[in-house]
Amino acid sequence: MAKAEYTVLGTSPARMGGIERVIGAGIYGIDFALKDELHGGILRSQYAHAKIISIDTSEAKKIPGVHAVVTAADAPDVRYGRTSIDRYMLAKNKVRYMGDPVAAVAADSPAIVKQALKKIKVVYEPLPVVIDQEEAMKLDAPTLHEDMPLPKNLPADVKVKNVCSFTAVHVGDPDKAMAEADIVVDEVYETKMIHPQYLEPRIAAARVEPDGRITVWANAQAPFAVRTDVARLIGVALNKVRIISTELGGGFGGKASGITSGAAIEPICALLAVKAKRPVMIVLDKAEETISTTIRSGAKMYIKTGVKKDGTIVARQGKVVYDAGAYSGFGAMAGARCTNMLGGWYLMPNCHIDGYVVYTNKQVCGPVRGPGGPQAAFAVESHMDSIAAKLGMDPVEFRLKNTPKPGDKIVGVPKLRDVSLGETIRTAAEKIGYTKVGAQHAAPVLGKNQGIGIATGSWIESAGPGGGAVVKVNEDGSVTVHIGKIDMGTAPRFGIPLIAAEELGVPVSDVTVVNVDTDASPWDAGTVGSRAIIVSGTATRLAAIDARNQIFKMAASQLEASPDDLEIKDKQIRVRGTPSKSVPLATIATAAHNIIGEVIGRGYCDNVAMMAEEKARGSSQPFTAHACIVEVSPDTGNVKILKYVAVHDIGFPIHLASVEGQIEGATAMSIGQALCEQVVFDNNGRTMNPSFVDYLMPTINMMPRIETTLVHGYPGAGPYGAKGAGEIACVPPMAAIANAICNATGVRITKLPLSPENVLRGLKEAGKA
Amino acid sequence: MSLTIHTTINGKSVSAGAEPSTSLLDFLRDTLEYKGTKLCCNTGECGACSIIYNGKPINSCVTLAADANGAEITTIEGVADGDKLHPVQQAFIDTGAVQCGYCTPGYIISVKALLDRTTKPTAEDIEEAVSGNICRCTGYTKIVDAIQLAADRMAGRV
Numbered sequence: 001m002a003k004a005e006y007t008v009l010g011t012s013p014a015r016m017g018g019i020e021r022v023i024g025a026g027i028y029g030i031d032f033a034l035k036d037e038l039h040g041g042i043l044r045s046q047y048a049h050a051k052i053i054s055i056d057t058s059e060a061k062k063i064p065g066v067h068a069v070v071t072a073a074d075a076p077d078v079r080y081g082r083t084s085i086d087r088y089m090l091a092k093n094k095v096r097y098m099g100d101p102v103a104a105v106a107a108d109s110p111a112i113v114k115q116a117l118k119k120i121k122v123v124y125e126p127l128p129v130v131i132d133q134e135e136a137m138k139l140d141a142p143t144l145h146e147d148m149p150l151p152k153n154l155p156a157d158v159k160v161k162n163v164c165s166f167t168a169v170h171v172g173d174p175d176k177a178m179a180e181a182d183i184v185v186d187e188v189y190e191t192k193m194i195h196p197q198y199l200e201p202r203i204a205a206a207r208v209e210p211d212g213r214i215t216v217w218a219n220a221q222a223p224f225a226v227r228t229d230v231a232r233l234i235g236v237a238l239n240k241v242r243i244i245s246t247e248l249g250g251g252f253g254g255k256a257s258g259i260t261s262g263a264a265i266e267p268i269c270a271l272l273a274v275k276a277k278r279p280v281m282i283v284l285d286k287a288e289e290t291i292s293t294t295i296r297s298g299a300k301m302y303i304k305t306g307v308k309k310d311g312t313i314v315a316r317q318g319k320v321v322y323d324a325g326a327y328s329g330f331g332a333m334a335g336a337r338c339t340n341m342l343g344g345w346y347l348m349p350n351c352h353i354d355g356y357v358v359y360t361n362k363q364v365c366g367p368v369r370g371p372g373g374p375q376a377a378f379a380v381e382s383h384m385d386s387i388a389a390k391l392g393m394d395p396v397e398f399r400l401k402n403t404p405k406p407g408d409k410i411v412g413v414p415k416l417r418d419v420s421l422g423e424t425i426r427t428a429a430e431k432i433g434y435t436k437v438g439a440q441h442a443a444p445v446l447g448k449n450q451g452i453g454i455a456t457g458s459w460i461e462s463a464g465p466g467g468g469a470v471v472k473v474n475e476d477g478s479v480t481v482h483i484g485k486i487d488m489g490t491a492p493r494f495g496i497p498l499i500a501a502e503e504l505g506v507p508v509s510d511v512t513v514v515n516v517d518t519d520a521s522p523w524d525a526g527t528v529g530s531r532a533i534i535v536s537g538t539a540t541r542l543a544a545i546d547a548r549n550q551i552f553k554m555a556a557s558q559l560e561a562s563p564d565d566l567e568i569k570d571k572q573i574r575v576r577g578t579p580s581k582s583v584p585l586a587t588i589a590t591a592a593h594n595i596i597g598e599v600i601g602r603g604y605c606d607n608v609a610m611m612a613e614e615k616a617r618g619s620s621q622p623f624t625a626h627a628c629i630v631e632v633s634p635d636t637g638n639v640k641i642l643k644y645v646a647v648h649d650i651g652f653p654i655h656l657a658s659v660e661g662q663i664e665g666a667t668a669m670s671i672g673q674a675l676c677e678q679v680v681f682d683n684n685g686r687t688m689n690p691s692f693v694d695y696l697m698p699t700i701n702m703m704p705r706i707e708t709t710l711v712h713g714y715p716g717a718g719p720y721g722a723k724g725a726g727e728i729a730c731v732p733p734m735a736a737i738a739n740a741i742c743n744a745t746g747v748r749i750t751k752l753p754l755s756p757e758n759v760l761r762g763l764k765e766a767g768k769a
Numbered sequence: 770m771s772l773t774i775h776t777t778i779n780g781k782s783v784s785a786g787a788e789p790s791t792s793l794l795d796f797l798r799d800t801l802e803y804k805g806t807k808l809c810c811n812t813g814e815c816g817a818c819s820i821i822y823n824g825k826p827i828n829s830c831v832t833l834a835a836d837a838n839g840a841e842i843t844t845i846e847g848v849a850d851g852d853k854l855h856p857v858q859q860a861f862i863d864t865g866a867v868q869c870g871y872c873t874p875g876y877i878i879s880v881k882a883l884l885d886r887t888t889k890p891t892a893e894d895i896e897e898a899v900s901g902n903i904c905r906c907t908g909y910t911k912i913v914d915a916i917q918l919a920a921d922r923m924a925g926r927v
Contacts, residue, residue, distance in 0.1 A: 014863065015865065017870070018862040018867050018870075022854065022870075022873055022877060023845065023858065024803075024804070024805020024845030026804030028807075030807070030808055197905060198869070198905055199807070199809045199869070199905055201808065249869050249870070249871030250871055286809060286811060488869050489868025489906050490868070657864070657865030660910075660911070661906070661908075661911055664909075664910045664911065665906045666908075668909065691810065691812050692810035692812055692815055692903075697905070699901075700899055700900055700902075700909045700912070706908050708910075
């Protein structure tokens with residue numbers, strides 16, 4: 001299908017579910033209540049690292065209105081984890097961060113829950129705490145997990161501890177190439193932990209049904225992963241557990257990693273409901289959420305690059321030390337991604353990077369929006385400017401010189417198909433007013449204390465689990481779509497309805513996308529990894545085509561035509577070229593009742609086939625370039641962003657406003673990490689800024705308008721050539737801003753955040769303030 | 770219940786009991802079942818719980834239920850005219866400013882309060898009016914578009 005033939009694809013109709021959101025309908029998990037429900041609450045460790053000597057719940061159980069008090073002793077001796085099975089839902093023997101769940105209570109009111117939690121007596125034997133991931137690797141550091149072996153692939157000569165996973169990237173002969181380089185630039189970059197801080201608090205509600213099954217309502221991004229672990233940890237068969245997704249008030253990957261995300265709030269709630277024999281609901285307080293749930297980890301990144309005088313990159317060596325937090329969580333995957341991406345997305349003939357993912361006594365790493373990517377890009381793209389400066393070369397020219405062409409390989413990707421990187425760089429440079437070259441030469445357009453910065457990014461999204469869709473055509477011609485991905489303001493209620501509408505010739509408003517219920521929805525890995533449009537979009541398209549084929553087969557006899565000659569538009573099935581010969585979609589869908597019962601189309605995204613095609617034809621991954629102009633106050637160190645452009649290739653935008661919205665939102669999130677966001681700890685592992693009073697996030701005051709430009713002509717692996725848009729815009733902003741600050745002040749800041757105090761310190765150290 | 774609160778919500782007289790320590794947010798959500806006003810930070814930082822209190826937008830999470838006694842309150846449930854959306858609500862939908870939607874009721878309250886004062890807001894007026902409303906999804910770009918569109922429609926400029 002050529003683009004011009006699309007009816008609704010590429011447009012921006014109202015989001016499905018918009019009206020209930022603007023009128024304040026009670027649709028979210030937090031608005032939900034079960035009849036006769038009890039309130040649940042969790043006792044969390046007050047030590048970042050300690051042995052549990054004893055837990056006494058007897059006083060708590062005596063309080064009137066308390067219906068259940070549970071500890072690890074009340075649950076099967078089963079642990080969970082994605083890459084390392086290293087965690088109990090309620091701590092047993094040891095606690096490893098301040099926030100680790102130790103016990104839980106169900107009671108008549110929140111006040112009684114609080115009272116009962118205070119009455120639980122836990123005797124701890126405090127252990128030494130390790131907060132910094134490099135300190136944790138040292139042989140004299142405290143051991144977090146006595147029974148977790150070091151990764152098998154760790155080189156024999158590496159003497160470390162607390163390493164939970166290891167990734168090594170080897171390309172060519174970096175030692176030799178580095179020795180032959182004309183210029184070598186060696187730097188260290190560091191990012192801090194941030195919390196995704198979706199606005200809706202996390203909830204879980206659980207009820208034991210009359211038939212003994214357990215229903216859990218959760219605002220989780222991956223309900224099927226939650227089902228698996230609730231069943232395992234409670235000790236019941238998978239088919240005895242049903243997860244129903246409530247509407248999500250934001251997630252950003254923070255609610256994406258099964259029960260890990262909420263530190264097992266769902267199975268804890270289910271256990272309380274089983275023990276209390278009453279429905280239970282737990283709502284996390286925002287400060288409690290900040291200290292206990294999954295976060296974007298900090299990373300320390302050593303990066304060294306050799307270049308020729310003409311600007312050709314010849315080698316990179318590096319090391320990533322990635323913070324897993326107290327348990328493995330999503331650390332192995334995010335750390336591996338960060339390690340690969342430290343190799344960059346430019347031509348890189350020789351490369352060696354070691355990536356260590358390390359346990360520390362802190363919150364656990366989750367797959368927060370582009371796991372590993374934003375951290376790596378802060379190092380890679382700041383470093384690119386440092387190299388360009390050393391070469392005396394313009395940063396844009398230096399990047400373009402090392403930009404891959406179709407067919408080239410980059411670190412971690414054996415072959416690229418179309419490469420939009422060059423076009424995104426040139427477009428971003430033009431849009432920001434980066435004329436002629438040389439950040440220094442751009443000075444005429446800049447005022448005093450102002451600087452211009454550019455940074456690029458890429459993201460891999462065409463690898464991951466498959467997923468299905470079921471498309472039903474109702475007797476009035478309306479369409480119901482079942483997918484396994486929840487909506488949180490993303491593709492499921494923006495792009496997916498457009499795909500069904502396009503293929504079945506119905507108005508978008510006639511399409512319903514049902515929220516996930518594990519009893520009824522197709523299995524899915526969740527709304528993660530920028531994959532909603534790729535997985536559910538592909539599956540919905542094929543399911544809609546399957547449904548259409550069934551409709552054409554039934555209509556063909558009525559219209560005395562071949563099914564191949566039929567088309568469907570405006571809810572009418574017509575013989576192509578003979579518009580007078582038509583039958584309403586509703587008539588055929590109703591007639592189906594007497595023939596096949598119902599028109600039910602089935603489709604799926606075959607991940608193995610998609611990956612094989614990506615391998616054969618080359619990766620169609622997206623690229624981006626962001627550029628900005630900032631003004632730095634030499635008196636306060638405050639950074640104001642005056643202009644911001646985001647140039648993206650996302651293949652084909654199925655819902656245009658949604659794609660722009662994802663880009664704008666992801667950019668804002670990383671601007672937050674660039675300028676102000678971080679979770680701060682004291683030496684005992686206590687979070688110093690758990691509430692919104694102290695955890696600074698961007699408000700409208702510090703945000704520039706994000707000027708988004710899409711470049712076209714680089715089709716992706718998704719339906720109609722779409723690529724995912726949810727994460728990639730998180731990748732470049734931190735370096736773009738750091739580069740602009742450097743351009744304005746001459747000072748390279750290598751540690752986030754680029755807050756007034758850090759910028760001012762940098763200026764002072766350089767003798768510029 | 771040691772207090773009885775007599776208040777007017779969305780033009781309707783309401784009387785209900787509350788503890789002296791009950792926040793207006795909890796009173797609205799849990800006692801009166803106005804679930805459109807959202808609970809988030811509970812510290813007056815994010816604006817998800819915004820309501821209009823005697824003509825001014827406030828954070829209901831850091832206001833006591835007792836302060837509602839004798840007050841005129843508008844919640845998000847009182848913004849639309851029956852089934853007809855308020856121009857601010859319609860503009861948020863039309864511009865794609867509603868992603869997850871959790872901050873949206875608070876925004877619509879703050880913006881309604883602004884546009885009730887003036888339908889010719891400057892960029893500074895807009896920034897000031899919603900500086901207490903955090904949105905984590907949109908990056909604020911489409912929210913500014915929505916506010917401008919609503920203002921233009923209310924003033925008959927478009």
